[in-house]
Amino acid sequence: MNKNIERIVNGVWKENPTFVLMLGMCPTLAVTTSAINGVGMGLSTTVVLILSNMMISALRNFIPDRVRMPAFIVVVASFVTIVQFLMQGFLPSLYDSLGIYIPLIVVNCIILGRAESYASKNPVIPSMFDGIGMGLGFTIGLTCIGIVREILGNGSVFDVNIPFLDNYHITLFGLAPGAFFVLAFLVAIMNVIRKNMEKKGKPLPKAVGCTTGNCDGCPSATECTGKEAK
Numbered sequence: 001m002n003k004n005i006e007r008i009v010n011g012v013w014k015e016n017p018t019f020v021l022m023l024g025m026c027p028t029l030a031v032t033t034s035a036i037n038g039v040g041m042g043l044s045t046t047v048v049l050i051l052s053n054m055m056i057s058a059l060r061n062f063i064p065d066r067v068r069m070p071a072f073i074v075v076v077a078s079f080v081t082i083v084q085f086l087m088q089g090f091l092p093s094l095y096d097s098l099g100i101y102i103p104l105i106v107v108n109c110i111i112l113g114r115a116e117s118y119a120s121k122n123p124v125i126p127s128m129f130d131g132i133g134m135g136l137g138f139t140i141g142l143t144c145i146g147i148v149r150e151i152l153g154n155g156s157v158f159d160v161n162i163p164f165l166d167n168y169h170i171t172l173f174g175l176a177p178g179a180f181f182v183l184a185f186l187v188a189i190m191n192v193i194r195k196n197m198e199k200k201g202k203p204l205p206k207a208v209g210c211t212t213g214n215c216d217g218c219p220s221a222t223e224c225t226g227k228e229a230k
């Protein structure tokens with residue numbers, strides 16, 4: 001698989017920040033009262049992730065180790081401010097819905113974590129794709145949670161009412177406790193799917209051990225599990 005595509009698959013599936021790594025739980029639980037909020041928060045974080053990863057990767061050889069984290073925060077904060085002003089100017093309703101959680105992207109552990117673990121150690125292009133993958137994974141996670149909460153809590157999806165749910169929605173899912181229930185449910189589904197896929201793709205275990213029947217002088221004699229089947 002192409003290395004750049006692998007970075008995207010890694011962020012969306014293998015190391016999904018919401019359902020696998022469990023990062024960025026504050027915005028995940030707070031802003032996902034609707035699908036639109038989830039998409040807006042996810043895409044905002046994705047833009048910041050991509051730009052900050054590219055900038056940090058480009059400057060990785062010039063940033064002294066002793067000021068590494070402060071430098072990362074300054075870079076991230078600059079891009080967050082740009083995204084915040086653009087959203088405030090062109091998407092004021094979404095900006096009002098997300099509120100304080102937009103500036104808090106600065107200290108989002110997903111962004112700082114990728115800056116520290118990947119962008120600061122790799123070239124610009126792979127770092128860009130790493131940001132795309134992690135951002136898409138985060139967006140998908142928030143959107144899924146937002147869709148479930150909006151359907152169960154408001155009887156709508158993307159602000160479009162679902163006729164047969166008009167009188168059957170559950171208000172709890174629009175509140176904070178509902179976010180925990182939905183997150184736990186989706187994480188459980190993700191774990192089941194991942195385990196089933198691993199079982200199907202897992203190769204048969206190979207027998208280990210000596211084949212001669214003579215263990216004299218064998219350095220692994222104490223760990224021997226028996227003769228290998230012929």
